[in-house]
Amino acid sequence: MSYQLLLDTGKCQGYANCLIEAPQIWDFDEENDIATLKDCQPGEDLRSVAEASVRCCPARAISMLEG
Template sequence: MSYAVLFEPEKCQGYANCLIEAPEIWDFDEDENRAVLRVAGPGDALRPKAEASARCCPAQAIRIEEPS
């Protein structure tokens, strides 16, 4: 794994933009009205979608972390 998707659920405001951008990585909890990270290390093939989900989050609850 060359990167990780980091999610701060307490910042999530329920816009679900991440789910629209990357349904392979995200789910949505209707009861909590927030996104759910399904795959923290989605792999290189899904990196563009992971990055798009981070970019489109209005609450800035998602970020991509490179390995140290």
């Protein structure tokens, strides 16, 4: 089953917890102090770290859509 990650840049506070959890998926825009997605549809092999990045965001700026 496929999934997609969504980032609400308006909510992102620049903690970079997502980058720490899943550097394969996330990057950081230091100029704007927000996270950026390298790939909004990472493969199943990265699902566990993608889910961890959603859970670890204190600003609740990341969500995951199934399907």
